[in-house]
Amino acid sequence: MSITLQHISKQFGAFKALDDINLDIPEGELVALLGPSGCGKTTLLRIIAGLEQADQGDVFLKGDNVTDQPVKNRRIGFVFQHYALFRHMTVFDNIAFGLRVKPRKERPGEAQIKDKVHALLQLVQLDWLHDRFPDQLSGGQRQRIALARALAVEPSVLLLDEPFGALDASVRKDLRLWLRHLHHELNVTSIFVTHDQEEAMEVASQIVVLNHGKIEQKGTPSEIYDQPQSDFVSRFIGQTNVFHIEGDEQHWLKSTGIIVDEPKGTVAHVRPHNIDVEKVTDATNSRVFLKDWQHLGGTIRLELNRDGHNGSGSTIYAEMPNEQFRELALHKGDRVALRIKHAHWFN
Numbered sequence: 205m206s207i208t209l210q211h212i213s214k215q216f217g218a219f220k221a222l223d224d225i226n227l228d229i230p231e232g233e234l235v236a237l238l239g240p241s242g243c244g245k246t247t248l249l250r251i252i253a254g255l256e257q258a259d260q261g262d263v264f265l266k267g268d269n270v271t272d273q274p275v276k277n278r279r280i281g282f283v284f285q286h287y288a289l290f291r292h293m294t295v296f297d298n299i300a301f302g303l304r305v306k307p308r309k310e311r312p313g314e315a316q317i318k319d320k321v322h323a324l325l326q327l328v329q330l331d332w333l334h335d336r337f338p339d340q341l342s343g344g345q346r347q348r349i350a351l352a353r354a355l356a357v358e359p360s361v362l363l364l365d366e367p368f369g370a371l372d373a374s375v376r377k378d379l380r381l382w383l384r385h386l387h388h389e390l391n392v393t394s395i396f397v398t399h400d401q402e403e404a405m406e407v408a409s410q411i412v413v414l415n416h417g418k419i420e421q422k423g424t425p426s427e428i429y430d431q432p433q434s435d436f437v438s439r440f441i442g443q444t445n446v447f448h449i450e451g452d453e454q455h456w457l458k459s460t461g462i463i464v465d466e467p468k469g470t471v472a473h474v475r476p477h478n479i480d481v482e483k484v485t486d487a488t489n490s491r492v493f494l495k496d497w498q499h500l501g502g503t504i505r506l507e508l509n510r511d512g513h514n515g516s517g518s519t520i521y522a523e524m525p526n527e528q529f530r531e532l533a534l535h536k537g538d539r540v541a542l543r544i545k546h547a548h549w550f551n
């Protein structure tokens with residue numbers, strides 16, 4: 205089911221939590237709502253669900269205006285960060301719950317419920333846990349059960365609010381891929397809230413970046429990463445070096461030998477992999493030196509400092525494949541020359 209939001213605004217007292225949000229989500233997308241804490245992600249999700257009323261604007265599901273419709277008429281499934289499984293019910297009964305409380309006319313028989321619950325348990329690959337209680341499950345297992353429970357009533361839209369937020373890093377990573385694959389299989393229009401840009405990039409087909417209650421940018425993960433449309437998005441998604449091409453910094457850039465081809469603005473944001481690093485033999489030609497480096501798996505992150513600046517604000521980060529780093533044979537303190545291969549320009 206497609207989702208359309210038109211001019212959604214919401215205030216809490218004098219505080220504007222959402223400010224004129226317009227958004228179109230086609231059927232079958234897996235969308236991440238990404239942004240810093242307090243930017244309005246959860247509020248927007250709750251308005252789509254009908255758990256919260258917007259002050260202004262309309263919500264359309266599959267073209268129907270549902271702004272005044274209660275939650276139960278919207279055919280939406282939820283999964284929240286803090287597993288809302290019923291503690292006194294087994295896994296099986298938790299998943300069956302939504303089917304058993306349907307109005308009598310729509311309620312399936314117990315045999316059908318049994319088949320359906322086992323099919324869902326197989327889908328989330330946890331059929332063997334059907335008679336356990338929530339307390340006897342790991343955090344990751346509970347989230348998968350919570351998802352199976354949300355899917356039981358065949359929602360047209362699935363809303364996930366930081367579904368993996370409370371889990372440790374390795375479980376989160378597994379569940380991200382699992383969610384992506386599950387979505388491929390089911391194709392239910394889904395929105396998940398996260399403040400973790402890596403999670404959004406890895407899971408979503410579209411990312412909506414929110415900041416201070418406004419949409420900063422919407423696009424595929426690669427559009428958001430490679431063509432950030434604002435200073436905020438560029439800084440929020442991935443690491444970036446910020447160079448001011450006007451004023452003191454310009455002087456510094458020139459005197460340091462950092463080459464910027466054709467400036468197209470006053471501020472250059474440069475991803476670490478877009479900085480070329482070369483060793484220099486004549487130290488007088490360079491005022492940048494290698495302070496330290498870290499292994500990031502297949503690549504090395506170089507921490508470069510300028511002469512006379514040891515503060516973190518003046519650190520430049522570059523990244524290159526391990527092999528290239530070995531070939532450069534750099535040591536701590538070595539002087540280097542930098543070339544900026546590609547920048548995102550802002551004014």
Ligand SMILES: Nc1ncnc2c1ncn2[C@@H]1O[C@H](COP(=O)(O)OP(=O)(O)OP(=O)(O)O)[C@@H](O)[C@H]1O
Binds near residue numbers: 217240243244247248
């Ligand atoms: N019921 C409420 N009453 C007053 N203020 C609220 C209420 N709900 C949310 N807010 C405020 O609105 C803003 C947006 O909240 P929201 O929960 O949507 O943010 P979020 O982006 O989901 O944040 P987080 O990532 O921290 O969960 C916050 O500043 C929050 O304090």
